Amino acid sequence: MKLTLKPLQQSLLLGLVTMSLAGCQVLGPFYSRPEPVVPAEYTTGQAGQLTQEQQLALQQWWTLFNDSKLNQLVDTALAKNNNLQSAVARIEEADAFARESGASLLPTVTGTTSGIRNRVTESGIFPVFGDNPRKTYKIGLNGSYELDFWGKLRRGNEAARAQLLATRYAKEAVTWSLSSLVTNNYLMIRSLDGQLLVNQQNLKTAQDSLDLAKRRVEGGVSTILDAHQAELVVTTLQTQALELKRQRALSEHQLGLLTTDLGLKIPAGDLMAMPQPLTPPTGLPSALMEARPDVRQAEQAMIAANANIGVARAAFYPSIALTTTYGGESIALNNLLKSPARVWSLGLDINLPIFNGGRLKAREEQATAQQKQTLASYQNTLQTAFTEVSDALVNTSQYREQEALAQSKEKTTANILTVAQNRYQAGYTSYLEVLDAQRNHNEATQAMVQSRQNTLIATVDLFKALGGGWKPESVKQEEYYKK
Secondary structure (H helix, E strand, O other): OOOOOOOOHHHHHHHHHHHHOOOOOOOOOOOOOOOOOOOOOOOOOOOOOOOHHHHHHHHHHHHOOOHHHHHHHHHHHHHHHHHHHHHHHHHHHHHHHHHHHHOOOEEEEEEEEEEEEEOOOOOOOOOOOOOOEEEEEEEEEEEEEEEEEOOOOHHHHHHHHHHHHHHHHHHHHHHHHHHHHHHHHHHHHHHHHHHHHHHHHHHHHHHHHHHHHHHHHHHHOHHHHHHHHHHHHHHHHHHHHHHHHHHHHHHHHHHHOOOOOOOOOOHHHOHOOOOOOOOOOOOOOOHHHHHHHHHHHHHHHHHHHHHHHHHHHHHHOOEEEEEEEEEEEEEOOHHOHHHHHHHEEEEEEEEEEOOOOOHHHHHHHHHHHHHHHHHHHEEEEEEEEHHHHHHHHHHHHHHHHHHHHHHHHHHHHHHHHOOOOOHHHHHOOHHHHHHHHHHHHHHHHHHHHHHHHHHHHHHHHHHOOOOOOOOOOOOOOHHHHHH
């Protein structure tokens, strides 16, 4: 059976389709990135030029420490960490929500079928003709399509896509933080290894001094006090070694938790052999903060909140939908698909809010207030990021200078200890001078290792504060929309 529409129906349908295809008014406000309330560039930094290879290496900045074990630990954590797996699941949830929101822009078609047997009264005001009870069979397609005249559906889809991007940036933030935590814990273990190494060296020196003091006491050259004082130094260094081993075990446990390998054992290594990564050049632009995933996440939250205002405003206007049905209805199942059983309908639904007690206005004000909150959060995230980068730049510069001084101090105290030991052995001075020289040298060697740790951790903090490096790879939003 050929479906024929009357002229009025044809005009109505043609007009609605034309209006839909021609595009309709989309209610604002439309997003525009606010100006960041931060200086244009960082004033702290040291001169340095980056090669193309170095710029690429910054995308996996932990590899710059040239430690295969560290690289393996970071890769394991990024593959197995539970927090990261949870972030991936949130991305999948947001992706499904975005696809659900996008589906609202398309027509909805459902298929229906039913078979009913019912009996009606024969004593009513309307006489019953034919069989009673009777059977009725139906089959058909129902379609509906909301015409998005005011952009309510499009703005809702915009908000959903922004939320999807926000979850992806949140996952990057977890990755960003996780790689920093793994690296810092690994550097802590290496620092403790270095401190244990110098502790063993100092312990050997102290043991030699104790043996010398005992020989001098036996020879009647020194008093027993010298031997007791030398023994006290040995005991102190042994106690220090136990504490360093305890701290190393705890750091190893924490690293095992981050990598989900609770039985993880890290072999001893040499912190002083690890290279110092690149020095940032002077005058880094503050726009580099846009590479940070937390900044990107805050901006996407702002975009979503801005789009939700448009959704709230569109609720003030009529919602218009086309509805249609097509199928068959018959009292005999074998006649259901024949031409006489054909049924169809074409309709237009218009819903116009007239009185709602201020509910719609309140929703618009809620959306506007939420947009203001996300704007304040975005500016606060930017300012926090700028401060973290500035602090990291200062720490990196100052710790490098402190490390150079610590190395010089270690050499000086080593020379003083040698002179003091020689003077004591020759009988020119008391053992107190040796004790003082040993104490200063022990502190200097430990400080030298800790100063290298501070330098390396400050570099990690700088990489983290910059979101990975000072020339990050740009990522377009459209690439995320396609994923």
